[in-house]
Amino acid sequence: MPKLKKKFVKSVKKPEAKKSKPASASSEPKAKTYALVRGMHDILPRDEKYWKKCFHTAEDLAAFFQFGRIETPLLEETGLFVRSLGRGTDVVDKEMYAFEDKDGSRVCLRPEATASIARAFINSGMWNAPQPVKLWYWGPMFRHDRPQAGRYRQFFQAGFEVLGMADPAADAEIILVAFNFYKDLGIPVEISINSIGSLAERDRYKEELVNYYRSKRGYLCAECKARLNRNPLRLLDCKEKDCQPVKAEAPKMIDWLGPESSAHFTKVLEYLDELGIPYNLCHTLVRGLDYYNNTVFEVYPALTPALNTEGKTDEPVVGQQGALGGGGRYDGLIEQMGGRATPGLGMALGIDRSILAWKQHNEANKLVVAGNKFDIYFAQLGEDSKRVGLRLLDSWRLAGLKVGFNFGKNSLKSQMEIANNLKVPFVIILGQKEVQDQTVIIRDMESGVQEVVDQKKAEATIKKKLEKI
Numbered sequence: 001m002p003k004l005k006k007k008f009v010k011s012v013k014k015p016e017a018k019k020s021k022p023a024s025a026s027s028e029p030k031a032k033t034y035a036l037v038r039g040m041h042d043i044l045p046r047d048e049k050y051w052k053k054c055f056h057t058a059e060d061l062a063a064f065f066q067f068g069r070i071e072t073p074l075l076e077e078t079g080l081f082v083r084s085l086g087r088g089t090d091v092v093d094k095e096m097y098a099f100e101d102k103d104g105s106r107v108c109l110r111p112e113a114t115a116s117i118a119r120a121f122i123n124s125g126m127w128n129a130p131q132p133v134k135l136w137y138w139g140p141m142f143r144h145d146r147p148q149a150g151r152y153r154q155f156f157q158a159g160f161e162v163l164g165m166a167d168p169a170a171d172a173e174i175i176l177v178a179f180n181f182y183k184d185l186g187i188p189v190e191i192s193i194n195s196i197g198s199l200a201e202r203d204r205y206k207e208e209l210v211n212y213y214r215s216k217r218g219y220l221c222a223e224c225k226a227r228l229n230r231n232p233l234r235l236l237d238c239k240e241k242d243c244q245p246v247k248a249e250a251p252k253m254i255d256w257l258g259p260e261s262s263a264h265f266t267k268v269l270e271y272l273d274e275l276g277i278p279y280n281l282c283h284t285l286v287r288g289l290d291y292y293n294n295t296v297f298e299v300y301p302a303l304t305p306a307l308n309t310e311g312k313t314d315e316p317v318v319g320q321q322g323a324l325g326g327g328g329r330y331d332g333l334i335e336q337m338g339g340r341a342t343p344g345l346g347m348a349l350g351i352d353r354s355i356l357a358w359k360q361h362n363e364a365n366k367l368v369v370a371g372n373k374f375d376i377y378f379a380q381l382g383e384d385s386k387r388v389g390l391r392l393l394d395s396w397r398l399a400g401l402k403v404g405f406n407f408g409k410n411s412l413k414s415q416m417e418i419a420n421n422l423k424v425p426f427v428i429i430l431g432q433k434e435v436q437d438q439t440v441i442i443r444d445m446e447s448g449v450q451e452v453v454d455q456k457k458a459e460a461t462i463k464k465k466l467e468k469i
């Protein structure tokens with residue numbers, strides 16, 4: 001610093017130090033904090049182990065069953081969903097995040113991905129590829145529904161779609177993938193299944209259903225009266241208590257299936273029997289999207305009885321959060337979207353909901369999902385140890401070792417506490433002396449025995465020790 005003349009220094013008045021109030025006593029307004037947008041939720045690190053496991057389970061199943069990963073944009077033309085899911089469905093009529101883009105086009109955040117897959121299949125000429133084309137995806141969907149436990153406005157799905165295969169074996173395979181996802185996670189589930197036949201069969205059934213419900217109009221809730229004209233199949237979805245006796249006596253879709261649809265459904269059920277997958281025939285299961293035909297199914301946690309004990313309806317009795325996943329055939333979708341006639345089917349698993357069910361199941365059964373597992377813990381003492389330690393850590397990472405560490409802690413005691421909590425078998429300690437000697441101390445956490453090892457040999461020594469346990 002250059003020397004200043006004494007006189008000058010003297011003449012510089014020290015600015016009066018402002019008396020600062022302690023932060024807590026400050027009367028100044030705090031900066032605005034932001035709440036989550038309604039229906040959105042953060043996925044925090046404490047839940048990472050669940051999300052990671054779900055992703056890897058889906059990824060492993062996709063690899064085994066040979067589904068190729070596809071990513072479609074979150075933003076699509078609104079018309080894509082209006083045409084495929086259909087007007088009159090809740091998703092299209094009430095739940096779309098649709099808006100006008102800057103160029104005036106109508107776009108929306110995807111409420112589901114099957115329509116996007118159909119678009120991508122057509123756009124990229126996938127019908128030229130060997131059939132079936134099997135695709136899987138993982139990502140957020142958006143529905144402006146009324147939020148409640150397990151129902152969000154942004155939620156994740158893992159989806160699997162098979163295009164170009166009409167054989168009932170494909171239906172069984174898709175259900176098997178869904179079932180295995182939960183089996184691999186350790187969540188007991190049941191499948192609710194139904195057939196809604198071909199379009200023509202369904203139209204005849206709808207007529208019958210409407211005639212029946214018209215004759216019972218006086219007993220129906222207001223919503224069902226509206227559904228009668230708007231979307232009669234949704235009558236079978238009604239949860240209102242007063243409508244249940246009417247629903248229980250309603251004509252069943254299965255009685256309106258033609259010989260082809262009937263044979264297809266029988267074969268699917270035979271496959272499920274062979275696979276030992278538990279299922280309930282659910283006559284009221286129609287699914288909320290228009291593109292389905294023949295097989296439709298949903299996955300429910302098997303935590304509650306699958307059948308209504310009152311025997312009035314065969315509707316699954318489930319927790320508040322509803323189906324964990326669902327899907328079915330959509331043999332007309334690709335053609336309806338402007339492509340060549342291509343049979344298709346698929347399913348999507350709701351990941352947020354599945355994790356909730358998984359946690360509930362684990363809590364009830366005192367099960368724990370393992371988080372990150374470390375091979376060793378690294379404890380450093382002092383500035384130099386951090387500097388050398390970071391380099392050593394990085395070399396151990398390259399060597400494939402999983403090392404726990406916390407450079408925010410300086411005392412050996414607190415670092416050993418963390419190591420204890422992580423239940424690592426060995427701790428590597430690096431103090432000032434070890435930095436100078438280019439050594440480390442390896443401590444066996446079970447016996448308490450410590451060994452001084454050359455830094456260059458630490459990796460090999462640790463690996464040998466880990467192999468022995």
Ligand code: HAM
Nearest residue numbers: 112114151152155323324325326327328346347348350
């Ligand atoms: P979906 O039944 O509408 O089917 O949704 C599948 C799963 O996504 C549901 O079973 C549920 O677990 C989850 N899900 C739906 N809405 C919400 C929400 N608001 N909050 C949390 N989770 C939710 C489809 O999306 C079809 N695209 C499935 C499919 C694929 N069909 C054929 N291929």
